[in-house]
Amino acid sequence: MTNAGLISLVEREHIQSLLDHGKRTDGRSFEEFRKITIIPSYIQKAEGSAMAKLGKSKVLAGVKVQIGNPFPDTPNSGVVTTTVELVPIASPDFESGPPRARAIEIARVTDRAIRESKAVNPESLVIIPGKKVWVLFIDLYVLDYDGNLFDACILAAVAALRNAQIPDIKIINDAEGNPEDVELLETTHPLLMDHIPISCTFAKIGKNIIVDPILKEESILDARITLAFTEENKICATQKGESGSFSLDEIKKCIDIASERTKEIRSKLDAITDPKGNPWSDDLKS
Amino acid sequence: MIISVKKMSKDKEEVVLITKDGIRHDGRKKDDLRDISFHVGVLDRADGSALITWGRNKILAAVYGPRELHPKHMALPDRALIRCEYRMATFSVPDRKSPAPKRREREISKILAEALEPSVFNYLYPRSVIDVYINVLQADGGTRCAAIAVASLALADAGIPLKDLVVGCAAGNLYDQAVLDLDDVEDKEGQGDMPLAYLPHIDEIVLLQSDGVFSPDLYKTALDMLIPACKKIYKLQRDALKSKYSQITEEVADAPEKEAKSKEKAKKEPAKPAKDGKKEAKKKADDKKEKPSEKEAKKRKFSKKSDKKTDDEKKSSTKKEKDDKK
Structure with missing residues (x-):
């Protein structure tokens, strides 16, 4: 597998034979997520931020809000961009340098989940139509890599957006009464979020399909699929990855499981959000 | 732009x-x-x-x-x-x-x-x-x-x-x-x-x-x-x-006690015939399920302790700072 470290044959066979007996190395069931913890507002200098912990995987998201120009073809919508940095701090397999295909894939899937779910209404980010809009940068830093970065990144991004603050503004009109310039005020208001996308990632190893793979499972997977759902139980993003394949029935089963799991996570989103949590503690057992 | x-x-x-x-x-x-x-x-x-x-x-x-x-x-x-x-x-x-x-x-x-x-x-x-x-x-x-x-x-x-x-x-x-x-x-x-x-x-x-x-x-x-x-x-x-x-030393010091306890348990429970292998496996699985909560409780204890420690450290360090100023 191209995306993870080496794994010994013995360990590979161990994981596979456990799976064939319906078990996983960490004792979870096939359809069970690891413990999720979200620590909001970790970075005070960002307008919104959150650390998402998915088992031992840790992702830190920061949202920076700036005033910019809209794209010429969409004068009446703001801009939301997502980047993912796989910094070498997180794994011996990550190297520094500009984002490679893998980081770009995660960033684009996260971006897709947020955009397609209409999590943030782009029209609400317009300041002066055609001239000035809010630009939201969602920057995701993977700090510790133990598998399933797709779900961890989407969770972190959504959590950071949930506590993002937009500066209040005053629009300055020119002599003819047309809006001309913008002045930032000291006060802020919360960013309006209309929808919350949540994803569920599956790994297919042999004939077994498991939810939320850890790194060891990821390193021997044949195929991967991520499904993101809105609160209306609609799929807002899909990404199949790696060289293996799924049958139609398998995909259908994944959709059913993902629908259940994302509902569960959504229902306990507030419960797993812990403003006083220690992002660095090792509380892995769920 | x-x-x-x-x-x-x-x-x-x-x-x-x-x-x-x-x-x-x-x-x-x-x-x-x-x-x-x-x-x-x-x-x-x-x-x-x-x-x-x-x-x-x-x-x-x-x-x-x-x-x-x-x-x-x-x-x-x-x-x-x-x-x-x-x-x-x-x-x-x-x-x-x-x-x-x-x-x-x-x-x-x-x-x-x-x-x-x-x-x-x-x-x-x-x-x-x-x-x-x-x-x-x-x-x-x-x-x-x-x-x-x-x-x-x-x-x-x-x-x-x-x-x-x-x-x-x-x-x-x-x-x-x-x-x-x-x-x-x-x-x-x-x-x-x-x-x-x-x-x-x-x-x-x-x-x-x-x-x-x-x-x-x-x-x-x-x-x-x-x-x-x-x-x-x-x-x-x-x-x-x-x-x-020191936290790791504490954890390691606790480990032999645990081991001894589990050995005692094993002695008390009579060995089961091989036919009941499945049941045993189930029981083991149940045991496993229980254990994490124990561990978690212990870990929490430790983290609390270490939190206290860091608090103490802060206090002592600020004290020291004050002393130094004097």
């Missing part, structure tokens, strides 16, 4: 950097440090890691190695290469930083590597590399000093033989007064900044830079303030390292 919009109200107000009584804009005195705390071993994948919160600075360091060096032509025949990478997160500063490394980050990476090298027994690992990755998650002045302190702890956590820990601290010039530990506002508005890194046991300075202006006397005063400050920070560093390993 990003348009920079000036914030109107704050720029007009002038910040009083230091009053006649020597009180700084955040209420500190000339030789007060901001609150500093270290956490050792915060990352799972890294060979060694540490986090520092220094005022509003939050900096994460991870060490990988000694490991095989790529590209190979960089290998040193007689010692390990210490490779350091200092990077800032895009959201670490008020205006979003572009993710590509800047010249500033490259320079700091280089001087940090050079400052760490004298503390490492690097001749033990010829032809290999020790990678030190530093990510500034939030910056508020004095990041390179905090970075070197946390990087040194991460090296220690990775089990790399060290001659000494490296401590960093900055001094500055505020209207011809030497002050310790500039924050971001003081760094930008003040007249000079002088970061220093120091090996407290060997008593050597391994990093020294300055920008702005210092008179020779002021420069010397600043240096004289920095050494005791570094020794204070060194104590915090050492305590953080100790607290991680």
Whole structure:
């Protein structure tokens, strides 16, 4: 597998034979997520931020809000961009340098989940139509890599957006009464979020399909699929990855499981959000 | 295209950097440090890691190695290469930083590597590399000093033989007064900044830079303030390292008791015939389910203890600071 470290044959066979007996190395069931913890507002200098912990995987998201120009073809919508940095701090397999295909894939899937779910209404980010809009940068830093970065990144991004603050503004009109310039005020208001996308990632190893793979499972997977759902139980993003394949029935089963799991996570989103949590503690057992 | 919009109200107000009584804009005195705390071993994948919160600075360091060096032509025949990478997160500063490394980050990476090298027994690992990755998650002045302190702890956590820990601290010039530990506002508005890194046991300075202006006397005063400050920070560093390993010692000390108990249990329960293998397996599975909660409870205990410890440390350190002032 191209995306993870080496794994010994013995360990590979161990994981596979456990799976064939319906078990996983960490004792979870096939359809069970690891413990999720979200620590909001970790970075005070960002307008919104959150650390998402998915088992031992840790992702830190920061949202920076700036005033910019809209794209010429969409004068009446703001801009939301997502980047993912796989910094070498997180794994011996990550190297520094500009984002490679893998980081770009995660960033684009996260971006897709947020955009397609209409999590943030782009029209609400317009300041002066055609001239000035809010630009939201969602920057995701993977700090510790133990598998399933797709779900961890989407969770972190959504959590950071949930506590993002937009500066209040005053629009300055020119002599003819047309809006001309913008002045930032000291006060802020919360960013309006209309929808919350949540994803569920599956790994297919042999004939077994498991939810939320850890790194060891990821390193021997044949195929991967991520499904993101809105609160209306609609799929807002899909990404199949790696060289293996799924049958139609398998995909259908994944959709059913993902629908259940994302509902569960959504229902306990507030419960797993812990403003006083220690992002660095090792509380892995769920 | 990003348009920079000036914030109107704050720029007009002038910040009083230091009053006649020597009180700084955040209420500190000339030789007060901001609150500093270290956490050792915060990352799972890294060979060694540490986090520092220094005022509003939050900096994460991870060490990988000694490991095989790529590209190979960089290998040193007689010692390990210490490779350091200092990077800032895009959201670490008020205006979003572009993710590509800047010249500033490259320079700091280089001087940090050079400052760490004298503390490492690097001749033990010829032809290999020790990678030190530093990510500034939030910056508020004095990041390179905090970075070197946390990087040194991460090296220690990775089990790399060290001659000494490296401590960093900055001094500055505020209207011809030497002050310790500039924050971001003081760094930008003040007249000079002088970061220093120091090996407290060997008593050597391994990093020294300055920008702005210092008179020779002021420069010397600043240096004289920095050494005791570094020794204070060194104590915090050492305590953080100790607290991680004392925690592990506690856990290990508890382990034999547990083992003995489980053996007793096994003795009491009569061995079951092989036919009931499935049931037994189930039972074992049930046992397993119960165990994590026990472990979790224990872990929580430990974390609570360690929290208390760090609180105590803070208290003691602040006490010490007060004593020093007296």
